[in-house]
Amino acid sequence: MSLDDRNYSEKRDFIRMQVQTKAILEHAGQQYPALCLDLSSSGMQLEVDIALAVGDRIRVFIPSEHSALKGLEADAEVVRISAGRNGRHTLGLAILDMR
Template structure:
């Protein structure tokens, strides 16, 4: 990681893959339908219809349509939030662990 201070949105220590995939966020036993916009080995950018706060822990499930590939399940933490029109939020999620 670079020692030069930068805005969080400019940090790119890991290659990001654009995915635009439907996902499920699980927070306090509630399942919320959302969209994963991009994914890297350390985190993901998600668009969600519900309000979260920095520090919230979310379980993320991305199902696979391909029978030979398993879906992704991860425990994540909200590290940044950008409010979007119509009550949506873009979330930066750091992957804490994978199942």
């Protein structure tokens, strides 16, 4: 299977939910505001102001707007970085562990 076939297959295997919600990114003991653009069972896309590198391990918190529901907390790895809007960075993340 070629890389293109694998990438296409991965995109088809996991439904991405467009969420546009506030998140908190934690890296090297610091927390930064982020915007979660989409979410699937295996990854997510965040828009952030800080510069990270492919391979960086981070933690992401997405608080719940409902008191009866727990928010999302995930350990993730940066697998893709691209230029976002207004000079921000768009990060493609692989979820390593959900809490």
